[in-house]
Amino acid sequence: MVNAIVSNAIKDKASDIHIKPQQNEVKLRERVDGLLRDMMTLPKWVQGLVTSRIKIMAKMDITEKRIPQDGRIKIRIENKEVDLRVSTLPTQYGENVVIRILDNKSKIFDIDSIGFSKEYTEVVKSMMNKPQGFILITGPTGSGKTSTLYCMLNYIKSEKIHIVSLEDPIEYEMPGISQVSINEKVGLTFPFSLRAVMRQDPDVILVGEIRDAETAFIAMQASVTGHLVFSSLHTNNTIGTITRLKNMGVPNYLIASSLNGVIAQRLVRLICPKCKVPYIPSSDEFISIGIKPDETKGIRFYKGTGCEDCGNSGYSGRIGIFEILNINSQIKELIVSDASEDAITKAALSSGLKYIIHDGIEKVKEGLTTLEELNRMLVFEDEGTTICPKCSTTIRSDFMNCPNCSHTITILCSSCGKPREKEWKFCPYCKAEYHSIHSVAV
Secondary structure (H helix, E strand, O other), rough: OOOHHHHHHHHHOOOOEEEEEOOOOOEEEEEEEEEEEEEEEEEHHHHHHHHHHHHHHHOOOOOOOOOOOOEEEEEEEOOOEEEEEEEEEOOOOEEEEEEEEHHHHHHHOOOOOOOOOOOHHHHHHHOOOOOEEEEEEEEEOEEEEEEEEHHHHHHHOOOOEEEEEEEOOOOOOOOOOOOEEEEHHOEEOHHHHHHHHHHEEEEEEEEOOOOHHHHHHHHHHHHHOOOOEEEEEEOOHHHHHHHHHHHEEEEEEEHHHHEEEEEEEEEEEEOOOOEEEOOOOOHHHHOOOOOOHHHOOOOOOOEOOOOOOOOOOOOEEEEEEEEEEEOOOOHHHHHOOOHHHHHHHHHHHHHHOOOOHHHHHHHHHHOOOHHHHHHHHHHOOOOEEEEEEOHHHHHHEEOOEEEOOOEEEEEEEEOOOEEEEEOOOOOOOOOOOOOOOOOOOO
16 A cells, blocks of 8 residues: 555656645645645554555654654656655654655756746856856745755766765765755764865855855855865845845854856746647736736737646646846945945845846746745745836836836926926925926936
8 A cells, every 4th residue: 555655646747745634634736846645545553554665665654653763765657766754743643644756867956947937047057167166046945946956056067176075964866066964863963974074075065055154154255265165045035135144143244255157046837738729817816926917918828727737726836936146346345334225225126136026927938837826935025126117127206217227217306306206296295297208327
């Protein structure tokens, strides 16, 4: 039964298997494309047998049911090896079992296939082609940060450089890279391992996650002494990452001198190609992500109706949506001078930063995903930004002109200098009569 459960999950391309005991039954669920699906309900009497079998395979203590346990299984299914990470948790009705499926062969770590636009691909490659510096990937748990890091390592990997990765745990084996599994129980922590790696003559270092100030400080010091360092951090956006590093106690000068760039990301589900049909979104779908319906004229929207291939979900597979902050000299100066997050945001937008929501909208325009999926993954907040009607660049709402194309955004009263609307005939502030529109250029 356990073999059938695992085989079926691999066939469904599930990332996790959940065996959840209830009062009179046991629920079996799979996580596919980031969401849980109910697969079947097992009778209560099989609970102990299934749990014990899994714990034996994972070399866990089957007699201990009072504390959480972790284990690992390596199995061969359909002529391919699959790693399973097992976690048990004692609950009211028995032990919850969650199995993470790590299928090495199914993962293709290609920087050009994870969702970067052509523009973003060139920016990311320019960051990685620098001989030293620090590149951070940010986002919540399950947003694909590890996969992006592996794609980057796979892109720069060669026989001429020594790459060392510190991971907790090692999720995928990559030939040609020295992978170290963090084990805090024996003292093999990220800071301790990072100091040891520095004596191994590395060219490139991957630190799985920045968890504390000590790890951040050592990693950034490594990046300014001739090493290219990659890592991940749990923040919501790119600008917030700089603030987070400051709050961790990393000096401003070290952040400015080491940081090459920050990439914030999420994963959205792809529309199933087998049941993809055009449709007209409701006005609520537009409003919730900050778009006006009249701004989408000429765009065809698609959704999946649900079929056998996608489990009637309408989606199959996932793709990344990104926000990329390229650290230029202007932003470095602002970081060193301890400028506010708002000042750094203005400078970044002037340099071409586009919020993650806009990359998501581009994926919707390309027919890859839906507005419903963007609404599920992203919470739109009025961050004081607008879109230039001429070149579609994201700009601050208080900008008078677009810094990208010089298009006039804000029209001012020629008498008192306060903002005015095109249709106004009189100024509500100084009572001046409008005969013609006077715009102010910056």
